[in-house]
Every structure is written in C-alpha cells, then in structure tokens.
Amino acid sequence: QVHLVQSGAEVKKPGASVKVSCKASGYSFTGYHMHWVRQAPGQGLEWMGRINPNSGGTSYAQRFQGRVTMTRNTSISTAYMELSSLRSDDTAVYYCASGPVEVSTDYWGQGTLVTVSS
Amino acid sequence: DIQMTQSPSSLSASVGDRVTITCQASQDITNYLNWYQQKPGKAPKLLIYDASNLEAGVPSRFSGSRSGTDFSFTISSLQPEDIATYYCQQYDNFPLTFGGGTKVEIK
Numbered sequence: 112q113v114h115l116v117q118s119g120a121e122v123k124k125p126g127a128s129v130k131v132s133c134k135a136s137g138y139s140f141t142g143y144h145m146h147w148v149r150q151a152p153g154q155g156l157e158w159m160g161r162i163n164p165n166s167g168g169t170s171y172a173q174r175f176q177g178r179v180t181m182t183r184n185t186s187i188s189t190a191y192m193e194l195s196s197l198r199s200d201d202t203a204v205y206y207c208a209s210g211p212v213e214v215s216t217d218y219w220g221q222g223t224l225v226t227v228s229s
Numbered sequence: 230d231i232q233m234t235q236s237p238s239s240l241s242a243s244v245g246d247r248v249t250i251t252c253q254a255s256q257d258i259t260n261y262l263n264w265y266q267q268k269p270g271k272a273p274k275l276l277i278y279d280a281s282n283l284e285a286g287v288p289s290r291f292s293g294s295r296s297g298t299d300f301s302f303t304i305s306s307l308q309p310e311d312i313a314t315y316y317c318q319q320y321d322n323f324p325l326t327f328g329g330g331t332k333v334e335i336k
Contacts, residue, residue, distance in 0.1 A: 219273055
C-alpha cells in the first residue's frame with residue numbers, strides 16, 4: 112500500500128526559505144516520479160514540478176523556476192521540496208504526489224501547511 | 230501550457246440527483262485526464278483516470294467520458310458523502326494542469 116507522509120506545518124517570514132519532506136513507503140521509491148502540488152487557501156491546485164528519484168532529474172513549472180529546488184534521499188525514501196524567497200502569497204498547503212508512470216499523481220501525501228507572515 | 234476550463238464552479242443538488250461536471254481542454258489531450266475528489270482539509274483522491282476508467286474501490290455511481298477535447302464527470306445518484314470539490318487534471322503534457330474545481334453541495 113503506497114503511503115506518503117509529509118513533514119509538519121511551518122511558519123516562515125517573508126524572504127525566508129522552507130523545505131518540506133515527503134517520506135514514501137509501500138513501493139520502490141526510485142520507481143515512481145514524485146510531484147509537488149500546492150493549494151492556496153480556498154483556491155485550486157497548482158503543479159509545481161517533479162523529480163525522478165532514480166536519476167535526480169527535475170522539471171519545474173515556469174513560474175517557480177529559480178525559486179524551487181526538488182531533491183531526494185534514496186537511502187531513506189524521502190523527497191524534498193525547497194521554496195526560497197517566500198512571499199505572503201506562497202501561503203498554501205503543499206502536497207507531494209506520486210504514481211507508477213512519469214505523469215502519475217495517483218497517490219498523495221497528507222499535505223503540509225506553509226504560512227508566510229511577518 | 231494546456232488550459233483546463235471546468236464548469237460549473239459550484240452546484241447544489243438533492244440526494245439522488247444526477248450531477249454532471251464538464252472540463253474542456255485548450256488542445257487535444259487524447260484520454261489523458263484524471264478526475265479527483267477533495268474533501269475539506271484532505272488531499273485530493275483519484276476517482277477516474279484515462280478519462281473514463283474507475284479507480285479501484287471507487288463506487289460505480291461515478292463515471293467519466295470524453296468527446297474530443299470535452300470531458301464529463303457524472304455522479305449518477307448523489308449521496309451525502311459526495312459533498313466535496315471535484316477537479317479535472319490533464320497529464321498529456323507538462324506542466325500538469327488542473328481545472329478550477331467544482332464545489333458540490335446538497336440542496
């Protein structure tokens with residue numbers, strides 16, 4: 112059974128960085144790409160990018176290029192998403208999601224609330 | 230980027246009603262479309278993949294179909310536990326993109 116468990120809520124000041132983790136279990140970590148999706152309060156879903164845990168290769172949505180970094184640690188089956196130069200409009204729930212095909216977002220973590228406030 | 234136009238943004242229906250949500254892609258995405266259900270405070274849950282295939286364990290009252298770049302999602306008989314927001318998502322091309330969501334309420 113696929114299980115994705117994310118790190119806890121964070122409160123950050125504008126200009127700071129945040130790093131969210133996502134620990135996978137129930138499948139071969141290097142076999143599924145890991146995506147990151149965010150949802151601002153009361154808003155819809157926005158894809159941020161993905162990482163291939165096998166190669167470490169990444170692709171990011173244009174609007175996050177230069178501010179987001181996705182990494183992984185295969186020894187502990189954990190993916191990370193770091194977002195820098197935080198602004199108030201980065202306040203959102205951040206989800207990791209994975210699946211058996213490169214574009215799959217079949218399985219989701221529980222979400223991590225990141226609040227950006229001075 | 231592929232734009233996904235979802236409608237309506239909200240709807241109110243009675244228990245037992247048939248409910249339909251539509252999603253239009255800005256270009257051909259073949260069948261590469263998912264439908265998700267999201268309840269308040271929870272992560273999205275995949276209900277339908279490849280436009281019309283029901284995910285394992287999902288009740289058969291949920292269904293999806295495709296006509297060209299137009300996609301439909303139907304709940305054949307609305308149940309109280311179906312109160313949620315529903316999203317379409319294309320996965321034909323990166324960036325993955327979502328519709329704006331449809332909030333379903335009970336009348």
